[in-house]
Amino acid sequence: MTRLAARLGLVLPLLQAGMGAVAGPGLCAAVSQAGAGGTLALYKEPPARAARLVREVTAATTRPFGVNVVPEVTGPAACLDQLRAVLPELPPGAFVTSFGLPDADAARTVQAAGHPLVVQVGTLADAGTALGQGAAVLVLQGTEAGGHLLGRLPVDLLLTAVRARYPHAVLAVAGGIATGRDLADAVARGADGAMAGTLFVPAGESTAHPEFKRRVVEAEADDTLVTSLFDIGWPHRPHRVLRNPLTDTAKRAPATFIATTQVDGREYPVPRYSAAAPGDGTTGRVEEMAMYCGRSCARVTARHPAAVTVARLSREYENARGPHAASPGSANATTVRTSRFPRPNRIQERDPWTT
Template structure:
């Protein structure tokens, strides 16, 4: 299973033996592999590779999103942002709360978080560092624990804040996709999947009954 962000990388992954392609659009949270929105990437890759097994990543947080991706030609989807606030997630409590509160406009694609992940833009929640035009010194702003060791985190590190991180959490990279518009509660992972499945099945029965699909409401 290989995640890619361009049509050429999709072809290369298939040539090298990938069984499943995950097409990551620019709506996705975290580091971005390409520059196309997910619908455009899906159209381009599906046209080139009609028989490939394709999942999309970016913009999927509900069963309605999944149904829309399926009707656009995807076989499935991969989601990240919707699982960040779940009970099982090791994300920092502030990171979880921010995702639930955020709207798509609160996210930004930035090259700022390049320490540990050079030359790769990330979609993150806006903060003082993403909005600041100057680059500040990369002094340590937090620490995070790995086993018994305390590891310092420099400003502009690509590390996300976890439950073991202490310091200026606000300035850290909080990876978040535009689907945060539709992430409105903290729940267990099982409840998130159950709800998504229920919504998806509802969409399918609606389609079977001859309804037309309408865009998901944001809340």
């Protein structure tokens, strides 16, 4: 068991990313029940509905799970409202993940309720700030990741830098994880586990639109790119998406409505360049919407129930680690390095968008 698994009560040291339009109660509960860190995306959910979704998860799993907030989208006040609505509904052992740094009030509120705070960061500086806020786990996001990007470093460089500065921190990597071998490599390089998003987009329980699932399964790494195009509703943050007719055109088209999406039985129009990903209630020009996808898609090749995917990763992880693997979470786990990736000895800011 790694320190990540021990800290969050997981069987497999893998967190499923909270993903707006993709990670509802069904996916969260299925991943959790299978022994990994299932996570419910709260994204822009109003507090009352967020609390209801948490109750659905609680009824469907007996194992730890998380809820995910995105403070830079909701703003600090609405994030606190979401947290105040869901925290009383969370069973003991549930954790809260934040995309980027939460503000001090949010961090304190989570910890005062007794739940581990998991903060995803993309820079060494933010890693230090999150630890100062009392984060129990850091998720280090590399530029290989799908979705919005918090930094400009590939995951290996970020892990090396953060591990060197904070040898005792519990660290998960995000970006490039789609197999148990990927997970074992990350642990061998000094991580305590990982987070994966793209891997779970095609899962049976995912609420991604069927076309989104199909494209992720068929995509190669170079079918993704980093852009700032889909900025309506979430500005100022580059994101990795699947190429589509909009990303392949130099001229920006008018931001007219191209689709409608359903949330809680109500229809909402979706403008061209919206940050919203297509979910199973979306109709219209889905092919023009933001399909967030990491370079790990090259190794995501099937749609299975989440439990089948978690079981496969568990088998692959154990096989890759072998019988003599270093005891994870021990000092050894940070010094044994059997990676197929070259090990940089210092951080270099290189152009991440070419990786």
